[in-house]
Amino acid sequence: xxxxxxxxxxxxxxxxxxxxxxxxxxxxxxxxxxxxxxxxxxxxxxxxxxxxxxxxxxxxxxxxxxxxxxxxxxxxxxxxxxxxxxxxxxxxxxxxxxxxxxxxxxxxxxxxxxxxxxxxxxxxxxxxxxxxxxxxxxxxxxxxxxxxxxxxxxxxxxxxxxxxxxxxxxxxxxxxxxxxxxxxxxxxxxxxxxxxxxxxxxxxxxxxxx
Amino acid sequence: xxxxxxxxxxxxxxxxxxxxxxxxxxxxxxxxxxxxxxxxxxxxxxxxxxxxxxxxxxxxxxxxxxxxxxxxxxxxxxxxxxxxxxxxxxxxxxxxxxxxxxxxxxxxxxxxxxxxxxxxxxxxxxxxxxxxxxxxxxxxxxxxxxxxxxxxxxxxxxxxxxxxxxxxxxxxxxxxxxxxxxxxxxxxxxxxxxxxxxxxxxxxxxxxxxxxxxxxxxxxxxxxxxxxxxxxxxxxxxxxxxxxxxxxx
Numbered sequence: 001x002x003x004x005x006x007x008x009x010x011x012x013x014x015x016x017x018x019x020x021x022x023x024x025x026x027x028x029x030x031x032x033x034x035x036x037x038x039x040x041x042x043x044x045x046x047x048x049x050x051x052x053x054x055x056x057x058x059x060x061x062x063x064x065x066x067x068x069x070x071x072x073x074x075x076x077x078x079x080x081x082x083x084x085x086x087x088x089x090x091x092x093x094x095x096x097x098x099x100x101x102x103x104x105x106x107x108x109x110x111x112x113x114x115x116x117x118x119x120x121x122x123x124x125x126x127x128x129x130x131x132x133x134x135x136x137x138x139x140x141x142x143x144x145x146x147x148x149x150x151x152x153x154x155x156x157x158x159x160x161x162x163x164x165x166x167x168x169x170x171x172x173x174x175x176x177x178x179x180x181x182x183x184x185x186x187x188x189x190x191x192x193x194x195x196x197x198x199x200x201x202x203x204x205x206x207x208x209x210x
Numbered sequence: 211x212x213x214x215x216x217x218x219x220x221x222x223x224x225x226x227x228x229x230x231x232x233x234x235x236x237x238x239x240x241x242x243x244x245x246x247x248x249x250x251x252x253x254x255x256x257x258x259x260x261x262x263x264x265x266x267x268x269x270x271x272x273x274x275x276x277x278x279x280x281x282x283x284x285x286x287x288x289x290x291x292x293x294x295x296x297x298x299x300x301x302x303x304x305x306x307x308x309x310x311x312x313x314x315x316x317x318x319x320x321x322x323x324x325x326x327x328x329x330x331x332x333x334x335x336x337x338x339x340x341x342x343x344x345x346x347x348x349x350x351x352x353x354x355x356x357x358x359x360x361x362x363x364x365x366x367x368x369x370x371x372x373x374x375x376x377x378x379x380x381x382x383x384x385x386x387x388x389x390x391x392x393x394x395x396x397x398x399x400x401x402x403x404x405x406x407x408x409x410x411x412x413x414x415x416x417x418x419x420x421x422x423x424x425x426x427x428x429x430x431x432x433x434x435x436x437x438x439x440x441x442x443x444x445x446x447x448x449x450x451x452x453x454x455x456x457x458x459x
Contacts, residue, residue, distance in 0.1 A: 054318075110350070197229055
């Protein structure tokens with residue numbers, strides 16, 4: 001029975017995938033493609049509800065089992081239920097307050113922590129992997145940074161403070177880095193294409209089955 | 211149909227035909243790919259997970275299937291399937307985190323399918339697929355406790371991330387866990403290069419299946435990528451030469 005279901009899922013997924021793909025090239029199929037994409041958006045809305053249930057279930061289980069760090073899970077559950085209550089009760093000013101006064105500042109704080117983490121990662125890079133590539137990586141980053149900010153104490157010093165550094169910095173970030181980035185993006189695009197084709201061939205079945 | 215659309219359709223059809231052809235060929239011929247250190251490291255770490263009864267964490271990032279970044283998550287799901295089959299016999303089953311509800315459902319399905327293959331007699335707990343947050347930083351913040359507190363010895367991060375991936379790699383380093391990370395996002399790749407030796411750069415992210423016996427189609431897709439890359443290189447070089455000799459393009 002499971003095998004039959006697996007084949008059934010594969011047939012549906014592949015047919016929908018092919019129709020959506022063809023919709024980009026054959027105008028007659030485009031309305032059908034739009035309809036399928038609208039269904040996908042509706043399904044993703046339901047998936048969000050299931051996801052919220054999953055979030056609740058995972059943290060509830062952690063609190064119930066008093067697992068290590070269960071207090072964080074408790075805070076998560078209380079916050080989640082409070083915001084859900086405020087939203088369902090239609091107290092818009094309160095939900096806006098939660099987003100603007102708690103969620104956004106906390107995320108910005110994490111970004112600040114990230115800056116420190118990245119500086120530490122750079123130091124560790126030089127400590128653990130001291131090779132030519134790493135030195136070049138760090139020097140390039142420092143060079144570009146130095147060219148982007150104006151440092152008054154460097155004024156007048158040849159190359160560093162006479163406007164040459166920003167020009168070199170721009171050449172690195174606008175020419176060399178963009179060239180490299182395009183190469184990487186082409187590689188990623190090819191990978192995306194072949195991943196999609198694998199799904200269309202039924203070789204990858206993330207929706208279950210062998 | 212516009213000429214651009216026609217070219218795109220041709221590329222897709224030719225790539226599909228090549229993939230089918232190479233998949234047939236892969237059954238008879240063994241394709242050899244260059245060694246990638248991160249994949250060697252995954253094999254070592256995963257066998258350690260089974261031996262010491264620790265846990266594997268596969269993070270699928272926050273890319274949505276309805277956005278262009280979905281392919282990275284699909285590559286992560288293919289990797290999850292393979293790794294979950296290997297590590298499901300461990301004392302602590304593997305778990306997956308994601309920042310998108312659709313990817314989370316697929317992760318649960320993938321873990322369940324791998325579990326059914328290895329231990330069909332035991333019931334599967336869908337809570338091993340976990341949604342941790344819907345924004346980049348809330349996703350990272352939600353995944354951090356699992357890295358720290360769930361006896362995780364190996365973290366595989368494959369999907370769409372931004373620079374917030376550094377928070378996950380940092381937590382993993384602090385816990386002394388092995389880490390292999392890849393993202394299709396360029397700033398995240400730069401961060402990963404500095405943050406961890408186990409990073410995959412560029413299209414290496416999509417090669418995971420071929421390097422882990424994912425099947426003939428994974429091998430074929432990697433060969434097709436290489437063929438297409440060479441064609442692109444030739445086209446770019448030809449374009450440069452034609453431009454240099456004054457041919458209007």
